[in-house]
Amino acid sequence: MVKKTLIAASTLSLCALTLSACGGGDSAAGSGGNGGSDGTITMGFAQVGAESGWRTANTDSIKQSAEDAGVELQFSDAQQKQENQISAIRTYIQQKVDVIAFSPVVETGWDAVLQEAKAAGIPVILTDRAVDVQDDSLYVTFLGSDFVEEGQKAGQWLVDNAAEADADGDGDVNVVELQGTTGAAPAIDRKEGFEEVIADDDTISISQSQTGDFTRDGGKQVMEAFLQNEPEGIDVVYAHNDDMGLGAIEAIEAAGLTPGEDIKIITVDAVKDGMQALADGKINFIVECNPLLGPQLMELAEKVVAGEEVESRVVTEETTFTQEQAAEALPDRQY
Ligand code: AHR
Numbered sequence: 309m310v311k312k313t314l315i316a317a318s319t320l321s322l323c324a325l326t327l328s329a330c331g332g333g334d335s336a337a338g339s340g341g342n343g344g345s346d347g348t349i350t351m352g353f354a355q356v357g358a359e360s361g362w363r364t365a366n367t368d369s370i371k372q373s374a375e376d377a378g379v380e381l382q383f384s385d386a387q388q389k390q391e392n393q394i395s396a397i398r399t400y401i402q403q404k405v406d407v408i409a410f411s412p413v414v415e416t417g418w419d420a421v422l423q424e425a426k427a428a429g430i431p432v433i434l435t436d437r438a439v440d441v442q443d444d445s446l447y448v449t450f451l452g453s454d455f456v457e458e459g460q461k462a463g464q465w466l467v468d469n470a471a472e473a474d475a476d477g478d479g480d481v482n483v484v485e486l487q488g489t490t491g492a493a494p495a496i497d498r499k500e501g502f503e504e505v506i507a508d509d510d511t512i513s514i515s516q517s518q519t520g521d522f523t524r525d526g527g528k529q530v531m532e533a534f535l536q537n538e539p540e541g542i543d544v545v546y547a548h549n550d551d552m553g554l555g556a557i558e559a560i561e562a563a564g565l566t567p568g569e570d571i572k573i574i575t576v577d578a579v580k581d582g583m584q585a586l587a588d589g590k591i592n593f594i595v596e597c598n599p600l601l602g603p604q605l606m607e608l609a610e611k612v613v614a615g616e617e618v619e620s621r622v623v624t625e626e627t628t629f630t631q632e633q634a635a636e637a638l639p640d641r642q643y
Pocket of ligand 1: 359360361362363436437494522548549550551576577597
């Protein structure tokens with residue numbers, strides 16, 4: 309799969325790609341790869357939506373960084389629909405922007421539109437999420453987290469705390485999983501990383517797993533259904549993001565149970581609301597996913613448009629938080 313190839317590759321010489329991608333004077337490539345006549349770069353950014361606190365922080369970071377860098381930003385919100393993102397990208401191609409950046413809603417189905425961008429000589433930067441395409445020259449670089457590693461960190465915390473997580477003491481740790489958007493890279497990879505690590509412990513198993521679409525409401529509704537299916541016996545919720553975990557907390561409390569005690573909760577993101585719930589003891593562990601990708605994205609865009617070589621994969625640095633660490637970090641948390 310191309311995504312795996314991409315991750316394995318350390319550096320890719322982009323000179324040839326950038327020349328063809330930026331057009332080198334080809335009128336189809338907008339300004340010829342060097343920005344407008346005054347050097348201003350125009351970026352078309354196709355965002356996933358506004359489904360979570362993470363996404364809002366990510367959008368703010370991109371808009372602010374574009375302003376700081378003097379990049380003219382064309383921004384669109386796809387409302388979590390791939391067809392909206394594809395049509396936004398097509399609009400950016402027609403507008404002959406200097407560079408297109410996007411965070412793909414799902415992994416597959418991008419080959420045709422990315423071919424169109426390439427044919428128009430417009431370089432594409434992936435941010436946050438990967439795509440699964442046949443030809444990895446369809447984009448220049450991918451900036452974002454290692455989602456498999458995030459899932460592994462979540463699984464490792466559970467393996468290390470399995471005895472404590474077995475609230476009913478029956479010797480089995482029964483996990484329910486709130487998955488992100490079906491087909492999205494973070495949903496696929498966080499599941500994979502988590503399952504890989506818990507496989508080492510026979511006492512841990514996942515009894516129910518469904519998508520909550522990365523939203524608070526989705527997490528609440530799916531958790532209500534999980535609780536109805538298994539009124540007793542759920543030991544752990546593994547939510548692929550904070551928002552779904554926060555929705556699950558509402559469902560658990562409405563069922564008369566105590567989140568963080570009767571049912572342990574592990575989430576991913578570490579946005580302010582999630583960190584507050586962690587510090588309050590309602591969540592037990594959060595794996596960080598950093599949304600502040602704007603400054604690095606603008607730096608990459610400037611280099612790509614100038615025809616400079618960039619890394620084919622830029623991985624975001626991230627940490628994890630326990631309840632004590634969340635209480636300490638909260639006063640300085642930016643998002
Ligand atoms: O792609 C990043 C994920 O998307 C975040 O973890 C989640 O909150 C968001 O919706």
